[in-house]
Amino acid sequence: MRKIYLEDTPLAEAQQRIASRIRFEPTVEIIPTREALGRVTARPVYAKVSMPNFHASAMDGIAVKAEKTYGADEQHPVRLRRQADFVEVDTGDPIPEGFDAVIMIEHVHQIDEETVEILEAVAPWQHIRPIGEDVVVGEVIVPDRHRLRPVDLGALLAGGNVTVPVLRKPRVAIIPTGSELIEPTETVAEGEIIEFNGAVFAAYLQEWGAEPLCHRIVKDDYELIKSAVKTAIRDADMVLLNAGSSAGREDFTVHVVEELGEVLTHGVATRPGKPVVVGIVDEKPVIGLPGYPVSAYLNLEWFARFLVSHYYGLLEPQRQRIKATVGRRIVSVMGAEDFIRVTIGCIDGQFIANPLTRSAGVTMSMVRADGLLRIPPGDLGYEQGEVVEVELYRPLEQIQNTIVSTGSHDLSMDVLHTLLRKANPGRFLVSSHVGSMGGILAIQKREAHIAGVHLFDEERGTYNQTYVEKYLRDHEVVLVQLVYRQQGWAVKKGNPLGITSVHDLAKDGVTYINRQRGAGTRLLFDYLLKQEAVDRESIYGYSREAVSHLSVAAAVAGGTADAGLCIYSAAAAMDLDFVPVAEERYDLLMSASFYRSQEGQELLACIRSAEFAAEMEALGGYSCRDSGKIVFSSMTHA
Amino acid sequence: MRKIYLEDTPLAEAQQRIASRIRFEPTVEIIPTREALGRVTARPVYAKVSMPNFHASAMDGIAVKAEKTYGADEQHPVRLRRQADFVEVDTGDPIPEGFDAVIMIEHVHQIDEETVEILEAVAPWQHIRPIGEDVVVGEVIVPDRHRLRPVDLGALLAGGNVTVPVLRKPRVAIIPTGSELIEPTETVAEGEIIEFNGAVFAAYLQEWGAEPLCHRIVKDDYELIKSAVKTAIRDADMVLLNAGSSAGREDFTVHVVEELGEVLTHGVATRPGKPVVVGIVDEKPVIGLPGYPVSAYLNLEWFARFLVSHYYGLLEPQRQRIKATVGRRIVSVMGAEDFIRVTIGCIDGQFIANPLTRSAGVTMSMVRADGLLRIPPGDLGYEQGEVVEVELYRPLEQIQNTIVSTGSHDLSMDVLHTLLRKANPGRFLVSSHVGSMGGILAIQKREAHIAGVHLFDEERGTYNQTYVEKYLRDHEVVLVQLVYRQQGWAVKKGNPLGITSVHDLAKDGVTYINRQRGAGTRLLFDYLLKQEAVDRESIYGYSREAVSHLSVAAAVAGGTADAGLCIYSAAAAMDLDFVPVAEERYDLLMSASFYRSQEGQELLACIRSAEFAAEMEALGGYSCRDSGKIVFSSMTHA
Known part of the structure; x- marks a missing residue:
């Protein structure tokens, strides 16, 4: 059918190959010292006058x-x-x-x-x-290849250097390729994909001191891509192509580079990030970056940042690293270097790292990640409790000021976050969604400060408390009521299939979309099935799992399901009809240490505020009549 | 005569006073997402489309x-x-x-x-x-008051946000005041001072996300300064005045702020940085920063950075902190918070911090500093060997790749640094000058990797080896020959006093400038006196100490001395005449662990290169005929 072939070159070897073949010769620019912040000196700079020049x-x-x-x-x-x-x-x-x-x-x-x-x-x-106490004529103010900081500018001016010789910024051409790509817009036709990787590349390159040259989108056509590379390479010190770097039918990068120059590496032994092309055209690096955003951004660092540092003769900038404890087991395969996006919580003074999705297609996982965990190729992963080194994506002081929330997904978390930030600048709230049962286990394992739970106890007809008593017998916790909310069937506008009960879902031709195991909404669905004596086998799609209310609504809106159980606001967001089923109690479970802390009391103040009630009730499907009430506590002292 | 009065307000209290009185109300700008790197969001931003919007x-x-x-x-x-x-x-x-x-x-x-x-x-x-795997309609992409990173821009565009609401940058007016100030230039008349603090403030403010508004220099005149503040405050969110913030005759800031608004603090309990004015005019902060650069930059962080973060509702950005061992005793006074600039070396795997000059007037000390050590007001300082926390001014990876050089001062160190960087990108060499004996002690105390020494042994008529044998008996070290260099009398052009020997220095009306105790050049001078039987009491200026060759030459050039002993190139740099006295051997003393390391071998390769010899000999007064020769080794194995 077609060639399927990618190398498994170790990352360091792939970097070494290109570095040993490229010899940048940056030209020198003489620029005003006042405008030289962040620029890299081309020579040592000496004082021309003494400061002071008198006693x-x-x-x-x-x-x-x-x-x-x-x-x-x-x-x-x-x-x-x-x-x-x-x-x-x-x-x-x-x-x-x-x-x-x-x-x-x-x-x-x-x-x-x-x-x-x-x-x-x-x-x-x-x-x-005395004369020259600060700066003395002839002394070196800054050395060669020095990235200029604010104080350096001061010393240069003090020493009479009104201009400073710096290296021209490396110019990096960015060529987006793909027939499905369109420029960013608010309306997207089906089959179209917004081109956004280019903006991310450009922003990173600016941060690293390079000058991005953004080209127009090129269709998936061998000759068009070849011609774009030939044009781009005239003005640039390096060319980035995105995507088409793998070995598929329409992956032209490797062939274009082969024809115009030389391919040094096609495929590195990393997960994600494997399908990269590293080559040379006209003695300049050409990098083919993968289309999946996470793979693309990692490869951008591995090759573009690496080569920008090589250009300047500087060390690559490093992100801060900290030691963290692995919260959940992380599995890795032998032979490839694994790069795991993680969240990091500071729980009772200890940093806990938990893996996010590994899907290379999820940009949001890079937005949500607090750090990156690198697992060497020979390693099989880490057990819960192991201490690992993590590279930080967010400033340490932010991580230390972040309330880590998990458990069930609800929109109230976003509202609380905004209110918390407003009342307590510098405080953050970060939520991940693992379902109500997952939330209880996270509090048990001290992976989170708080967890949203809505677990219905069929026998007692109550919410949450019996589960907490059962699973957190030896833990001091507090259960705080957050909201009452409507659950119901999300169905297409006008409810064309006339769905009003679980019986309707069991009919032929009706496709359901369920929630993942451990989700309170799934337990509610199981309860409804049981109550109405409907067999789960008769529900087509029972085993297909979505991980949030919005994902359920999205599946119905996208036409792959006819109905799903979710909250009102999710259905409303997707412009769906909503058939109410039940009002449930959604509580926040807190560890006692968090409840007692300043952050805990700040959060409680937000939950009890009139602003919170107003914002939640405006969303529809929510009631805050008991928000902030302590419904259960196993604390031995207040 | 005049009022002398400054408060000793604790720093945190001074910050709290102004924060509690200022309520910024930033306006919102809607800007293209592509241009929003580093900007701070004004609201939570939600996805408008799903990515992908098809299966x-x-x-x-x-x-x-x-x-x-x-x-x-x-x-x-x-x-x-x-x-x-x-x-x-x-x-x-x-x-x-x-x-x-x-x-x-x-x-x-x-x-x-x-x-x-x-x-x-x-x-x-x-x-x-599935639809929305990456971004799903309605989900929060970034929260309120979030500083946008490259990946955030990607996720915003993926979610159909072509524009993004951000807070307008805070505008900070910078008004330099001082009748002696001139705009930066290469020629400075006596009594003039180049205005450079403004450029440093502007660069820092840019880094912190503010927009600096640079005003013209204002003369030391009460009415002119008052009018400048009144004009500046119309367009700005905050005004910085520099200098005139103390309580002297021409320190107008406090009075101007008093007349136009209210002074909250005049003087903080810090060393340096005490004389600051913090006030409010038209409900906006006005900060009077001290004239000494180090005091000014520290106060800029304490108040301007603090208030910019307050404006955005964000945490102040923190520099990375590490634990380091104190290399030399550091004394502090009770009652004031001390801020000590330090160099940090990574010696045999351990970070060693040593204090730089405490003079608030030395901009170069900020350039040279690797970090800042904060001593709390109640503390009397630290003993050698104590472990302290240091805030880093240079990236950690640079500090780890830096060769720490000390001992005697010689220009060859600058040349070596440049050659080393060229051959080994990412490697740094940092020199401080403590004299030859200081260098030997630094190697003994493992404060440095290498030390430049030129110590003449009168009895044996040889250089360095006898001192090393005496003081480093129990240490494995290597002595590598670096250069031969000419020492001689630096005298005014044309040698108006006809100085050719130590006898001439002893004449009436001749002022000498000496080097500090422990400097090889001072030992050489003492040897010359002894040899010619000239009493040191007869040398006017024997006790006045300069700490480098250039400082000696600067004193002669500045007219406060008639002659001093220094190397040829220092005299040449100051356009002085030079009367040769002796050729001396200048060696590099290395710890054995450094000699054996990769860095050590890289440095040796530079010392032995033809390029090094060519550059040194071109300076004049140097010979490299034996550069790189091992003249002594006490290593037990190679």
Whole structure:
């Protein structure tokens, strides 16, 4: 059918191959020093003038001749006359001819307009800043290949360098390819994909000190792509193609680079990120980046950031690293380097890292990730509780100020986050969704501060408390009521199949979309089936699992299901009809240590605020009549 | 004479005072998402479209109806016909109507043009990216008050947000004041000072996400400064005045702020940085920053960075912190918070922090500093060997790749640094000057990798080795010859006093400038005095100490001394005459562990290169005839 072939080149080897073949020769630009922040020097820069270029007073006081003060002490004060023996000087003033020391104003006693008295002798040069104290002519201010910081600009100017020689920024051409791609827009026809990787590449390149040259989208056509590369390479120091870097039918990158130059690597031994092309055309690097965003961004760092540093002769910038404890087991395959996006929570003073989805297609996983965990090729992964090193995607101080929320998904978390931030700048709330049961287990394993739960106990006809008592017997926790919410059937506009009960779902030709195991909404569905004595086998689609209310609604809106159980606002967001089924209680489960903490009390204040109730009830399908009520506590002391 | 008064307000209290009084109300700008890197969101941003907005193939392969594959296994392969049973799809293609799963191309066996065979059944929805897998309509992409990173821009565009609401950047007016100030230039008349603090403020403010508004220099005149503040405050969210923030005769800031608004704080309990003014005019902060650069930059962080974060409702960005061992005792006074600039070396795997000058006037100390050590007000300082926390000014990976050099000062260190960087990108060499004896002690205390030494042994008439044997008896070290260099008298052009020997220095009316105790050049001078039987008491200026060759030459050039002993190139740099006295051997002392390391061998290669010899000899007064020769080793094994 077609060639299927990708190498498994170790990442470091692929980097070494291209680095050893490329010799950048950056040209030098002389630019105003004031505009040189972040630029890299092309040579060492020396001081042209001394700062100060005169002997200056280091204090507010009087300039004196030191020898006239000799012998002064408490018993033998010495009197000095204005002009003959002293002159008043302020900090930074030149020392007048004939004077050689400064006495601080605090140590001068005024006798009359023309006379002062001192009680202590001073040594020559006391409190005088000699010529060149700050910067002295001829001294190196900054070395070659130095990235200029704000203080460097100051020292350069102080030393008379109004301009500074810097390396021209490397120009990196970005060529998006793909017949399905369209420029970003708010309306997308089916089959179209918004081109957004290019904007991410450009932003990263700017951060790394390169100049991105963004090209127009090129259709999936060998000749068009070839011609785009030939044009781009004239002005650029490096060319990035995205996507078409794998070995499929319409993956032209490898062939284009082969024809125009030389392919050094096609495929690296990493997961994700394997399908990359690294080659050389006209002695310049051409990198074919994969289409999946996560693979693309990782490869961008591995090759584009690497080569930008190579261009400047600088070390690659490193993200901060911390030690974290693995919250859930992470499995890796032998032979490939694994790069796992993780969330990091600071729970009871300990950093806990949990894996996010591994799907390379989920941009949002990069947005949500707090860090990246690298598993070496020879490793099979990590067990829960192992301590690993993680590279941070978010500043450490943010992670330390973040409330980690998990459990069931509800829109109230977004509203709470916004209110919390407004009332307590610098505080964050980050939610992940693992279902209500997952939330209870997360609190048990100390992976989260809080968990949203809505678990119906069939026998007692109550919510949450019996589950908490059962699974968190040895844990001190508090259950706080958050909202009441409507669950119901999301169905197409006008409810064309007339779905009003579980019996309707069991009819022929009706496709259902379910929630994942452990989700409170799934338990509710099972309860409804049982109550109405409908067999789950008769529900077509019972085993197809969506992981959030919005995903359920999206499946109905997308036409792959006719109905699903979800909250009102999710159905409304997808412009679907909603058939109410039940009002349920959605609570927040909190560890006692969090409940007692400042963050915990801040969050409770938000939950109990009128603003929270107003915003939730405006969404529809919510009631806040008991929000903030403590419904259960196993704390031994308040 | 004049009021002398500054408060000692604790820093945190001064910050709290202004924060509690200022309520910024940032306006919202809607800007193109592509241009929003680093901007801060004004509201949560939701997805307007789903990505993908169709069910897409997640693999290269064939789209099938899952039910047609049921029953397939190795023994019972299932044949599928093109179009009726399967359609070829590439990654990202829409799934054609009527199909519901994808089989990877690797698992498809082609039989003929129209027929394929499979050996395994597949489940519905296998290898299909459902609608909204990446971003689903209605989901929060980024929260309120979020600083946008490259990946955020991608997710925003993927979710159909072509524009994004962000907070307008805070505008910060910078007003330089001072009659002695001039715009940066290469020629400076005596008594003039180049204005460079403004450029540093502007660069920092840009880094922190503010928009600097740079005003012209204002003379030291109460009315002019008042009028400048009144004008500036109209367009700005905050005004910075620099300098005039202390309590001296020409320190107008406090009075201007008092007249126009209210002074909240005048003086904080820090060293350096005490003389700051924090006030409010027209409900906006006005900060009077001190003139000394180090004090100014620290106060800029304490107040301007603090208030920019307050404006955005974000946490202040923090520099990375590490634990380091104190290399030399650091003394602090009770009652004030001390901020000590330090160098940090990574010696034998341990971070060693050593204090730089404490003078607030030395911009170069900020350039040279690797980090900042904060000593709390109640602390008396740290003993050598204590472990402290240091805030980093340079990236950790740079510090780890830096060769720490100390000892005597010589220009060869700058040349070596440049050559080393060229041959080994990412490697740095940082030098400090503590004299030859200081260098030997630093190697003994493992504070440095290498030390430049030129210590003459009067008795034996040799250089360095006897000192190393005496002071480093129990240490494994290597002594490598670096250069021979000329020492001589630096005198005014034309040698007006006719100085050719130490006898001439002892004459009436001749002022000498000496080097600090422990400097090899001072030992050489003492040797010359002894040899010629000249009493040191007869040398006027014997006790005045300069800390480098350039400082000696600068003193002669500045007219405060008539002669000093230094190297040729220092005299040449200051356009002085040079009377040769002696050729001396300048060696590099290395710890054995450094000599054996890769960095050590890289450095040796530079020392032995033809380029090094050529560059040094071109400076004049140097010979490299034996550069790189091992002159002594106490290593027990190579």
